[in-house]
Amino acid sequence: MEPDAGLVHLRLRSTGAPAVFALFALVLVLAAVIALAGPLAPLRERGFDLYQSLAPIDLPLDRVAIVAIDEATLAEHGRWPWPRERVGALVATVANSGAAAIGLDLLFPEPDASPGGAASDAALADALAAAPAVLAMTLGEDGLPLSVEPKAGFTFIGAPEAAFGDGYEGGVAPIAPLAEAASGLGVIRSFADADGRMRAIPLVWAERTGQGAVRHWPALSVELLRVAQGERALAVRIAGRDDDALRVGGAIVPLGDGRLRLIDVPASPLRVSAGALLADGSDASLAGRIAILAVDAAGLDRYHLTARGELRLGADLHAIAVSQMIAGRFLLPVPSARLLEWAMLAIGGLMIAAAFAGLGRRPALVAMAALVVVSVPPAAGFTAYLGWGRLIDWTQPVAGLFIVALAGGYGLYRRAERRRALLQEQFGQFLSPQIVKRLAETDTRAALAVEDRPITAMIVDIRGFTALGEALPAERTVELVNHFFAIANAEIFARDGTIDKYMGDAVLAFWNAPLARPDHADTALDAAQAIIARVARENGTLAARGLPEIDVVAAVETGVCSVGNMGTAERIDFTAIGPAVNMVARLEQQTKALGVPVLVGPACAAALKRPVRKVGRVALRGFAGETDVFTPV
Structure with a gap:
C-alpha cells in the first residue's frame, strides 16, 4: 500500500526545506558580496597575504x-x-x-x-x-x-x-x-x-x-x-x-x-x-x-x-x-577575477543546496559534500598562485559557502525539530516515550513510510463490559475504562509495544514496528498475561472506589501486515492492516467459549520460544476452514 498524496507532499516539503534555506542564504550572500565588493576588499587582501605566508615565492x-x-x-x-x-x-x-x-x-x-x-x-x-x-x-x-x-x-x-x-x-x-x-x-x-x-x-x-x-x-x-x-x-x-x-x-x-x-x-x-x-x-x-x-x-x-x-x-x-x-x-589577478570569484560562490552554493536536497537524510554525506565544495576556492586559488602567479580570492567564496552550508544545516535542524514534533504528535499516545525518543534520534523511515513486515498483534478486552456499562452512570463507566486503559498502556509501553487504537473497552497493540523487536511473539504474549494479572491484582482498588471488579481476556497472533502511516492529508494514523490483526479480533471472541483467558493463534504459537498447549479447532469468520488455537502452559 502506498501513502496518499497528502503524505507524499509532507515528505517532499520536509526533504526540500534545508535546500530552500541554503538557496535563500546563497542569494543573500551573493548579493552582499557583489554590493560590498569595496568594503570587503581588506578580506580579499588578507587572503592573498595568506598565499605568500604559506608559500613564499x-x-x-x-x-x-x-x-x-x-x-x-x-x-x-x-x-x-x-x-x-x-x-x-x-x-x-x-x-x-x-x-x-x-x-x-x-x-x-x-x-x-x-x-x-x-x-x-x-x-x-x-x-x-x-x-x-x-x-x-x-x-x-x-x-x-x-x-x-x-x-x-x-x-x-x-x-x-x-x-x-x-x-x-x-x-x-x-x-x-x-x-x-x-x-x-x-x-x-x-x-x-x-x-x-x-x-x-x-x-x-x-x-x-x-x-x-x-x-x-x-x-x-x-x-x-x-x-x-x-x-x-x-x-x-x-x-x-x-x-x-x-x-x-x-x-x-x-x-x-x-x-x-x-x-x-x-x-x-x-x-x-x-x-x-x-x-x-x-x-x-x-x-x-x-x-x-x-x-x-x-x-x-x-x-x-x-x-x-x-x-x-x-x-x-x-x-x-x-x-x-x-x-x-x-602577482596579478586572473582575468575577470571578480566574476570568477562570484561564479565559484554561486556554483558552489547551488551544489551545496543540491547536496541538501538529495542527501538531506544523510547528514554525514551532506557535510562531506559541503566540505569538498568549500575546499574548491582555496585549492583553485593556491594552484593559480603557485603555478602562474595569478591571484584568485578564496576568502569571500569560502565565507559565503560556509554561510550557505550553515543555513542548510539550520534547515536540517528545523526539519529534525518538525519531525520530532510530528513523531511526538503521532506516536506519543500509542508508543512508549522511550520509542518516540529513539525514533526522533534516528533517521528511520519506518516512522514515515508504509511497509510489509512481520508483527505480533494483541487485543485485550473487558469481558462482559456491555452489562457493566448498562449498570453504571456514564462518568463511572469512563472511570472504569480509563483504569483498564492505564494498566494496559503501562504494560504495553514497558515492553516497547505500539498501541494501534482503542476500540470501546478493548486495546489493540502490536510489536516489531516501527522499531524492530526480534522476540515480538514472546513479548506480546508476555504483555497480554501481564495485563490480565495486573487487572486482577488491582481489582481491590476498584472496589474501594465503589466500582465493580473486571475480568480481562486477550488474544495474540503473528503475521506479515502492512504497517505505517495511513489516512489522508487531514488525518493520518500509524496502524497495521493484515490477517494477523483480523484474527486476534476473532480469537478474542472465542475465549469465553473455550474457557481460557488468553488465546494464541497458530502462527504465533509456532514463533514462540515458550510452551503452549492446543485447546481446540475453531471456525473463524473470514478465515477458510478451521483454525488451531492454543493457550500458554
Missing part, C-alpha cells in the same frame, strides 16, 4: 643591494643628516664598486645649511654627475610646484591621463643643482592599505602643471631600472585590457591597476654597511648590482608593514620591486 635578489647608513656608520661618521660632501663620497665609492645604478632613498629639498654648504652641495652634484645616480622625490596635494624636469621621457599608447588619475599639483624634489646632475628622478611615495600593510607601489605618477597639462614621473624602482639599462625613455601601453604594461628597456611590467604588487620574499637583499664601504674604498659585491642608499637606523627612517606581517625598510621594497621587474615575476 623564491624571487632572486642577486641584482640589487642596500647600502645602509646604519647605527655603526652613524657612530663612526656622525649623526644624520650628514654634510652633502660625505654623501657624495659615499656615492662615488659605490660607483667605483661598479654598481649599475645608484638610488638615493634620501630627499634633498633644500640647500645644505651647514657652513660651507654650497661647496658641499657642489661636491655631491659632482659625485652624482659622475655616477648612474637616481635621486628621490615625492608628489602630494600639499606640495609646492616642482621646478625640476623629469629625466625619463614617456611614450604612451592609449590614454595615460585616465590611467594615472588627475595627478598632484606639486611635491618635494631635490634642489636644482642636484636634480640636474642626477641621471634620474624617481618618486618614493607609496600608500599603505587600510590595515597599514604595504602591498603594492605605484609605477607611474601624474603631476598637474597648469592649464590642464599633465606630466608623468616614474617610481624610484622604475627609474633605477631605466638608468641601469641606459635607456632614455619609458613606454606605456594602455588600452583598458589585461595586457596593459609599462616597458622599461627589455623589461615588460604589467600595469594592472597602475601599481606593482610586491612579492614579499622572506630573504633580504645584500646589505653593505656604508661605514665599511667608506673605509674600504670599494666593495666588489656591488659590481653590476642596482644599489640603493638608505638610512637604516631607528627613528631616522620609516619601516613598512608588509603582506607577510614583517617590518621592512623602504629601500627593501624598492629593491624587491626592481628584482620583480628584472626577473619578470609578478
Whole structure:
C-alpha cells in the first residue's frame, strides 16, 4: 500500500526545506558580496597575504643591494643628516664598486645649511654627475610646484591621463643643482592599505602643471631600472585590457591597476654597511648590482608593514620591486577575477543546496559534500598562485559557502525539530516515550513510510463490559475504562509495544514496528498475561472506589501486515492492516467459549520460544476452514 498524496507532499516539503534555506542564504550572500565588493576588499587582501605566508615565492635578489647608513656608520661618521660632501663620497665609492645604478632613498629639498654648504652641495652634484645616480622625490596635494624636469621621457599608447588619475599639483624634489646632475628622478611615495600593510607601489605618477597639462614621473624602482639599462625613455601601453604594461628597456611590467604588487620574499637583499664601504674604498659585491642608499637606523627612517606581517625598510621594497621587474615575476589577478570569484560562490552554493536536497537524510554525506565544495576556492586559488602567479580570492567564496552550508544545516535542524514534533504528535499516545525518543534520534523511515513486515498483534478486552456499562452512570463507566486503559498502556509501553487504537473497552497493540523487536511473539504474549494479572491484582482498588471488579481476556497472533502511516492529508494514523490483526479480533471472541483467558493463534504459537498447549479447532469468520488455537502452559 502506498501513502496518499497528502503524505507524499509532507515528505517532499520536509526533504526540500534545508535546500530552500541554503538557496535563500546563497542569494543573500551573493548579493552582499557583489554590493560590498569595496568594503570587503581588506578580506580579499588578507587572503592573498595568506598565499605568500604559506608559500613564499623564491624571487632572486642577486641584482640589487642596500647600502645602509646604519647605527655603526652613524657612530663612526656622525649623526644624520650628514654634510652633502660625505654623501657624495659615499656615492662615488659605490660607483667605483661598479654598481649599475645608484638610488638615493634620501630627499634633498633644500640647500645644505651647514657652513660651507654650497661647496658641499657642489661636491655631491659632482659625485652624482659622475655616477648612474637616481635621486628621490615625492608628489602630494600639499606640495609646492616642482621646478625640476623629469629625466625619463614617456611614450604612451592609449590614454595615460585616465590611467594615472588627475595627478598632484606639486611635491618635494631635490634642489636644482642636484636634480640636474642626477641621471634620474624617481618618486618614493607609496600608500599603505587600510590595515597599514604595504602591498603594492605605484609605477607611474601624474603631476598637474597648469592649464590642464599633465606630466608623468616614474617610481624610484622604475627609474633605477631605466638608468641601469641606459635607456632614455619609458613606454606605456594602455588600452583598458589585461595586457596593459609599462616597458622599461627589455623589461615588460604589467600595469594592472597602475601599481606593482610586491612579492614579499622572506630573504633580504645584500646589505653593505656604508661605514665599511667608506673605509674600504670599494666593495666588489656591488659590481653590476642596482644599489640603493638608505638610512637604516631607528627613528631616522620609516619601516613598512608588509603582506607577510614583517617590518621592512623602504629601500627593501624598492629593491624587491626592481628584482620583480628584472626577473619578470609578478602577482596579478586572473582575468575577470571578480566574476570568477562570484561564479565559484554561486556554483558552489547551488551544489551545496543540491547536496541538501538529495542527501538531506544523510547528514554525514551532506557535510562531506559541503566540505569538498568549500575546499574548491582555496585549492583553485593556491594552484593559480603557485603555478602562474595569478591571484584568485578564496576568502569571500569560502565565507559565503560556509554561510550557505550553515543555513542548510539550520534547515536540517528545523526539519529534525518538525519531525520530532510530528513523531511526538503521532506516536506519543500509542508508543512508549522511550520509542518516540529513539525514533526522533534516528533517521528511520519506518516512522514515515508504509511497509510489509512481520508483527505480533494483541487485543485485550473487558469481558462482559456491555452489562457493566448498562449498570453504571456514564462518568463511572469512563472511570472504569480509563483504569483498564492505564494498566494496559503501562504494560504495553514497558515492553516497547505500539498501541494501534482503542476500540470501546478493548486495546489493540502490536510489536516489531516501527522499531524492530526480534522476540515480538514472546513479548506480546508476555504483555497480554501481564495485563490480565495486573487487572486482577488491582481489582481491590476498584472496589474501594465503589466500582465493580473486571475480568480481562486477550488474544495474540503473528503475521506479515502492512504497517505505517495511513489516512489522508487531514488525518493520518500509524496502524497495521493484515490477517494477523483480523484474527486476534476473532480469537478474542472465542475465549469465553473455550474457557481460557488468553488465546494464541497458530502462527504465533509456532514463533514462540515458550510452551503452549492446543485447546481446540475453531471456525473463524473470514478465515477458510478451521483454525488451531492454543493457550500458554
